[in-house]
Amino acid sequence: MSDSNTTNFINPSTFILLGIPGLEGAHVWVSIPFCTMYIIAILGNFSILFIVKKEPSLHVPMYYFLCMLAITDLVVYTSTLPKMLAIFWFNSREIDFSACLTQMYFIHSFLVMESGILVAMALDRYVAICHPLRHFTILTNPLVAKIGLAVVLRGCIVVLPYPLLARQWPYCRTNIIPQPYCAHIAVVNLACADTRVSSYYGLFVQFFLIGLDGILIGVSYTQILSAIFILPTKDARLKTFGTCGSHLFVILAFYIPGLIISLMNRFAQNVPLYFHVLIANVYLLMPPMLNPIMYGLRTKENRDRLLRLFTHKRA
Structure with a gap:
């Protein structure tokens, strides 16, 4: 290891990203599932954007929010995966100090945006199920645009x-x-100063804002489930709940890994570092891959529209 990495310096020109410590020899193998997730996420999210753009019947609040989610996922992947694959494949570990801070900003800001979008989608499901006759008069296009902004x-x-x-x-x-x-x-922990301001602010964002989003989603689904249980027939209850199933899966895929990471950081200090890093990567990269599958392409009407669009093009 070079001396520049251990001797005193102020505001280094570059940081060194280790990849997954302890699994350096397996980086090429680790890159295979990461690259696969990247391809699936890119194709899936672009497919959703393509379908919604081409189908006027999908220009409704739920699909507007789904497009916002797809764009957010694409930004998260684009800001992280290319550099990660460069580390795994070419051992390109250096990253400029400013580029590192820029990557940090994009990752965390778009994760906060994703949490907000999930709240907006829960609001859409609440209005659609609890106030179906007023759905489109409540969630108008101007209001959806304001929520997105x-x-x-x-x-x-x-x-x-x-x-x-x-x-x-x-x-x-x-x-x-x-x-x-x-x-x-990870960046703040490298500083040789009292960084409690950064740490406390990070905890505020993680537990107050993201936690508040989780509470709002929980309140929405409490009202949704109450409305579902009073429906007269079992078929009606199952059909109505089916419209929320994919959204619930996306919510769990986003929030549960984050909760696991928080618990591990506090109560699993003896767990190997590479396991901590792998879980953190799952939290970052798994939802953008699963979202288009579970919330978009898993829906029969979306699959039919995609097939019809490509069939029409070939014809």
């Missing part, structure tokens, strides 16, 4: 202190990040 602005503004605070800290211990991307806490 609020979600984007919240993600951009709330996460802005992450790189601003991280840039001001002196980094005099090491510039080695034991991860394949620049996560907020």
Whole structure:
């Protein structure tokens, strides 16, 4: 290891991303599922955007929110996977200090946006099931646009202190990040100063904002389930609940890995570092791959429309 990585310095020009510590010899094999997830996520999310754009009948709130989710997932993947694969395939571990902070900002801001979009989708399901006759008069296109703008602005503004605070800290211990991307806490932990402001603010975003989103989703689904259980027939209850099944799966895929990571960081200190890193990568990369499958392409009407569009093109 070069001396530049261990001697004192202030604000290094580059950071070194280790990839997955402890599994360096298996990076090529690890890259196979990562690359597969990347391809599936790109194809799936672009397919959803293509279907919604081409089908006027899908220009409704649920699919507008689904398009927002697809764009968010594409940004998360694009800001992380290319560099990760470069580490796994070409051992290209260096990343510029400013580029690292930029990557950090994009990752965390779009994760906050994704959480907000899931809340908006829960709101859409609540209105559609609990107030079906007023669905399109409540969730009008201008209101959907305002919700989308609020979600984007919240993600951009709330996460802005992450790189601003991280840039001001002196980094005099090491510039080695034991991860394949620049996560907020991984960068802050390298600083040789009192970084409690960054740590506390990160906890605020994680537990207050994301936690508040989870509570709002829980309240929405409490009302939804109450409305479903009073339906007169079992078939009606199953059919109505089926419209929420994919959304519930997407919610669980987003929030449960984050909860597992938080618990592991506090109560599983003896777990190998590579396992912590792998779980963190699952939290970051699995939902963008599953979202188009579970919420979009799994729906029969979406599959039929996609098949009809491509069949029409060939004809």
